[in-house]
Amino acid sequence: xxxxxxxxxxxxxxxxxxxxxxxxxxxxxxxxxxxxxxxxxxxxxxxxxxxxxxxxxxxxxxxxxxxxxxxxxxxxxxxxxxxxxxxxxxxxxxxxxxxxxxxxxxxxxxxxxxxxxx
Amino acid sequence: xxxxxxxxxxxxxxxxxxxxxxxxxxxxxxxxxxxxxxxxxxxxxxxxxxxxxxxxxxxxxxxxxxxxxxxxxxxxxxxxxxxxxxxxxxxxxxxxxxxxxxxxxxxxxxx
Numbered sequence: 001x002x003x004x005x006x007x008x009x010x011x012x013x014x015x016x017x018x019x020x021x022x023x024x025x026x027x028x029x030x031x032x033x034x035x036x037x038x039x040x041x042x043x044x045x046x047x048x049x050x051x052x053x054x055x056x057x058x059x060x061x062x063x064x065x066x067x068x069x070x071x072x073x074x075x076x077x078x079x080x081x082x083x084x085x086x087x088x089x090x091x092x093x094x095x096x097x098x099x100x101x102x103x104x105x106x107x108x109x110x111x112x113x114x115x116x117x118x
Numbered sequence: 119x120x121x122x123x124x125x126x127x128x129x130x131x132x133x134x135x136x137x138x139x140x141x142x143x144x145x146x147x148x149x150x151x152x153x154x155x156x157x158x159x160x161x162x163x164x165x166x167x168x169x170x171x172x173x174x175x176x177x178x179x180x181x182x183x184x185x186x187x188x189x190x191x192x193x194x195x196x197x198x199x200x201x202x203x204x205x206x207x208x209x210x211x212x213x214x215x216x217x218x219x220x221x222x223x224x225x226x227x228x229x
Binding site: 002004031033035042043044045048055056058088090094105106107108109110111112 | 152154159161163208215216217219220221
C-alpha cells in the first residue's frame with residue numbers, strides 16, 4: 001500500500017458524460033500527478049499540481065481539467081467523454097522539494113480508477 | 119521530446135532463471151531513471167538511478183545505469199512466480215517532475 005488513495009475504483013459511464021476522479025496523496029506529499037494508462041498508449045503523464053498550483057502539463061486534452069484543494073487532495077475532471085477515454089487513471093504523489101520542480105524524489109502511485117466509457 | 123524504449127516486450131522464463139530487462143532512453147537534461155513493477159494495478163517503486171555505474175540492489179533485484187550509452191538494465195536472479203509482472207522504466211528530466219514511461223516488459227515466470 002503506497003499511501004495514495006483514489007476513488008472510485010471503477011467507473012462506467014456513457015459517451016458525452018462528465019466524471020470526477022478523486023485522489024488523496026500520501027501524508028506530507030505536496031505534489032500530485034495524474035497519469036492515464038491505456039492499452040495502446042501506455043502510461044502517459046497528464047498534469048501535476050504542487051501545493052494547490054499547477055506545475056506541469058503533459059498530453060492532457062482540453063476536455064480534461066484538474067485541481068488541487070487546500071487539504072492537498074486532487075480531482076481530475078473528464079468531460080464530453082469519448083470511447084477512447086476508457087483507461088486506467090492513476091494518481092501519484094511525491095514530496096517534491098524545490099517548489100514542485102525537478103527533484104530526486106520518487107513518485108508513489110495510487111491503485112487507480114478504471115474508467116469505462118460505453 | 120523524451121523517449122524511453124524497453125526490451126524485450128515480453129519474456130517467459132521458469133522459476134530459478136535469471137532475467138535481464140533493458141531500458142534505453144533519449145532525454146534532454148537527464149535527471150534520473152526509475153524502475154517500477156506493475157502487477158494488477160498500481161506501479162510500485164523499485165529503484166531510482168541517477169549516477170552511472172553504481173548498482174542499486176534489493177534482494178534478488180538489481181539495476182545499473184549507463185549515462186554514456188543512455189541505458190539501464192534491471193536484473194532479477196532466481197526468479198519466482200511472484201516476479202511475474204510488467205516492469206516499467208521511466209525517466210525524469212531537469213525541466214520538471216513528470217515521468218516519461220517506456221512501454222514496459224511483461225515478465226511471466228512459470229513454476
